[in-house]
Amino acid sequence: MKLELVHTAIIRPTAPYNFDYSVHNPSHYPIPLNYWERGKLWFSFRFKDKLLGIKFTNQGTVSKPKIKAEFYYKSKPDKEYINILLKELDYRFQFSKDYSGFYTKFEKDRLVGKVLQKFKGMHGFCIEGLYEYLMIAILLQNATIKRTVQMTNIMLEKHGDLIEFNGIKLYSIWKPDRILKASESELRGLKVGYRAKTFIRATEDYLKLDEFTMRKLDNTELRKELLKIYGVGPASVDYIMCGVFHRSILTTIPPWEAKIYSRLLGLKTKDPKKIMAFLDKRYSKYRAAVIGHLFMDISWKHKREDVEWMEKLLPYA
DNA sequence: CATCAGGGCCCTG
DNA sequence: CAGGGCCCTGAT
Numbered sequence: 116m117k118l119e120l121v122h123t124a125i126i127r128p129t130a131p132y133n134f135d136y137s138v139h140n141p142s143h144y145p146i147p148l149n150y151w152e153r154g155k156l157w158f159s160f161r162f163k164d165k166l167l168g169i170k171f172t173n174q175g176t177v178s179k180p181k182i183k184a185e186f187y188y189k190s191k192p193d194k195e196y197i198n199i200l201l202k203e204l205d206y207r208f209q210f211s212k213d214y215s216g217f218y219t220k221f222e223k224d225r226l227v228g229k230v231l232q233k234f235k236g237m238h239g240f241c242i243e244g245l246y247e248y249l250m251i252a253i254l255l256q257n258a259t260i261k262r263t264v265q266m267t268n269i270m271l272e273k274h275g276d277l278i279e280f281n282g283i284k285l286y287s288i289w290k291p292d293r294i295l296k297a298s299e300s301e302l303r304g305l306k307v308g309y310r311a312k313t314f315i316r317a318t319e320d321y322l323k324l325d326e327f328t329m330r331k332l333d334n335t336e337l338r339k340e341l342l343k344i345y346g347v348g349p350a351s352v353d354y355i356m357c358g359v360f361h362r363s364i365l366t367t368i369p370p371w372e373a374k375i376y377s378r379l380l381g382l383k384t385k386d387p388k389k390i391m392a393f394l395d396k397r398y399s400k401y402r403a404a405v406i407g408h409l410f411m412d413i414s415w416k417h418k419r420e421d422v423e424w425m426e427k428l429l430p431y432a
Numbered sequence: 433c434a435t436c437a438g439g440g441c442c443c444t445g
Numbered sequence: 446c447a448g449g450g451c452c453c454t455g456a457t
Contacts, residue, residue, distance in 0.1 A: 349440085
């Protein structure tokens with residue numbers, strides 16, 4: 116479906132704001148829901164039953180941030196819709212979040228000071244809403260990157276919605292009712308295995324929730340609610356809380372991440388529990404933010420110049 | 433060719 | 446709370 120330019124807005128994030136570090140995460144697996152190049156981001160965005168294409172263009176600097184946002188749709192949406200849409204984008208991209216306390220606290224830290232300098236102005240972001248991210252979490256479970264990519268693509272081709280705007284074609288994750296209309300056996304035919312059932316059950320559970328109300332819950336309550344969703348366990352719940360709900364938490368470190376952090380932090384141990392204890396002692400409530408920055412750093416490096424040991428540690432096989 | 437583990441999670445005992 | 450089963454794929 117081709118979409119037309121229907122509205123343009125200027126967004127002024129809270130400084131410091133580094134555009135590229137705040138709209139693109141090179142460690143995420145390639146998925147045709149968005150497209151990034153330096154200073155620009157195109158993405159599909161389903162919100163309140165409308166599927167739009169959105170393009171961001173960086174027109175500012177880290178200290179004087181400014182983004183041009185262009186909205187593509189079938190017809191001109193009303194003012195009210197644009198207003199709540201901008202509010203939602205503010206939440207998803209954390210434009211108004213103030214990270215200054217974090218930066219001043221650790222800017223001289225021996226291990227992460229330099230990285231914090233480099234990434235100053237990186238805001239946590241998650242383009243996807245709860246439903247989309249939930250589906251992605253299921254696609255990630257118990258699979259290598261390659262398999263996840265393959266399952267994602269077939270699911271998007273069969274059930275996703277394709278849009279075209281500003282010369283770019285992107286998918287959007289299907290609407291929940293689309294998956295409920297599909298049968299489990301039909302989904303199994305797409306070689307997603309036991310996830311066929313998980314997609315359906317998780318969608319049913321999702322429809323009982325209200326993600327906007329959930330944003331007001333504290334971490335403990337939120338975790339409890341999310342764990343009620345079929346197919347969401349300790350690993351996925353952490354990804355969802357950090358991503359969709361922007362909670363700065365680090366409760367479990369999966370073994371593959373432990374290997375990476377061990378190296379980044381210059382530790383001898385690769386034991387997730389010991390690494391956690393170290394982080395907790397040194398960075399306490401900022402431990403997730405610290406790890407987030409270190410991981411971003413190595414991911415960008417890896418994207419640019421192929422870090423050899425990362426290639427070995429990441430299960431790209 | 434067979435077997436097995438993998439960036440989990442559910443269910444059963 | 447421990448451990449088996451689940452889908453597929455690629456490594457051995």
